[in-house]
Amino acid sequence: MVEHLAEMAKALVRIRDGKPEVLTSPLIRFCPLRRDLYGIDEESRETVEEVIRSHIEDLGMYSSQRVLELAEDPVSFGASEILMDGMAEGLVDAAVLVCDGAGTVVITRPDVLQAIGAHMTGLIKTEPIAEIQDGLEQKGCILIDRHATIDQIRGFVTAIDAGFERVAVTLAGSMSSDARDLRAIGARSGRRPFILAVHTTGISSDEAAALAETCDIIWSCASRAVREVVGERAVLQIGVSIPVFAMTQEGKRLVLNRALHFKGALVIHRSSLPHLHANRQPRPLI
Template identity: 35%
Template sequence: MEDRHVIETLGKVKVVIENGEITEVESSEMKYCPMFHAMHKVDELNEEFIRKNINFRIHDFGMCTPDRVVEMDDLVTVGISEILKTNMEKGNIDCVVGVCDGAGTVLMTNPRVVQGVGGRVSGLISTTPIPEVIKNLEETGSVVLYPETAELNQLEGLKLAVEKGYKNIAITVIPSPMIKELREYPVDDDVNVYIFVAHTTGVEPDMVEMLFENADIVTACASKAISDYTDEKKPYYYGLKVPIFCASEKGREFLDTRLEKINKPLTTNDYPRNKDDMPHKLL
């Protein structure tokens, strides 16, 4: 069986992992990020660092391998998976539809699985089934939609979550036209659908308005289009180097719930933002 996993990470770099080994790394237009400089003292996001970072993920928690760890505690103070984990613990969300390397589309109801699946993987582009990963997820109560193919399809995940009777469903997704389909999918009045958009570096400007019209949370990553849009529209946000923007009032509630738990200041709409805190080159 083919073992091939494609992710986009560290900006817009495509990385291919096969049989636990990196087989392809694209170069990145984004050469500097203050977050990675602060965390790892990295001055340039070159191929050497990218390989080192991805190899760390492979060996540390088994990304794209049969050793994949699927349950984790909080990794950073505020990220998409931390926001989701906290709100699931609080009872604000009862199901998360996401994707996992080695499994594809997954319905998750365990907060530590939500953290484990999403915490250290950026944009998953494609993946193939790894039986051990699928088994581990199913043992946590998660549902893998396509165990034979590991297809990525959050819209079908939403449909199944609704069929199973979940009422407060969160979906993690990277920028794509599917986001509008997710928002327009018909649900009963007692069902709420919340959309969390991550990995936005390089998103086209004409897509940004659609993201903010349909999502609840949108991460800034190193997106120039999102930076320009939010400077004009001034949504609530949290964070300096890589802000998390609230595209809806419900998104702000989710973000503030996480901030309250970790005793951080709540979301703000202070503008203009300090550009010195942002990546030197936005895409």
């Protein structure tokens, strides 16, 4: 019996042998991104279960049938999309992501990176699935172990030990202490990581401030603290509903590279930050 725990719309979900069970009701009632991706106008246990089921059926997530290569880019400025384009452009050599069935993984191919990250949401715990692990290794990925351990610091160390120079690491917003540790390891090794904070809904103002000091790019999700604390310190914002904030020149370069590769039309203008569209925010902000 293989079991995974994840958060979606701040609902806790257990996936056991490919069957999702929503353990708690979603705290987020409305998300503009999930409306655009999945057609959801109001979140419920049923909508969360439906989306997880679609991920299992369409992408084989949480199962031995997992899709490990993907070219589509469903989110305009998602973390995997930004890193995929950064890797294709040579700005990033390797990315440290979390994958169901494999845990922390070092990825070096843009299409594999996109397959892992495009629809990943708040993975808290996962258990080994041999087919996923073997498939990732066959595609040049490095696993930190075969136990599906989630440890992004070990992932970064693994990547620099393997000789990669420009390594990106995604972290959940609650892992601000790990961001500080990554900065310290990067300083000692001479390999500055790109740190991307995702899944920030519900973090505290102190955690948001710590992320602002250490991260290159931060996603606001449905976080009030990120909008209020991080937004005013950012050097670049993309999006007005669920803003993505670049905090450093390195983060700014990655975001603008995604803009260069983005196929749709964009408007870029000078503004004080954060710049928010009041009627298009997730509800509630927590």
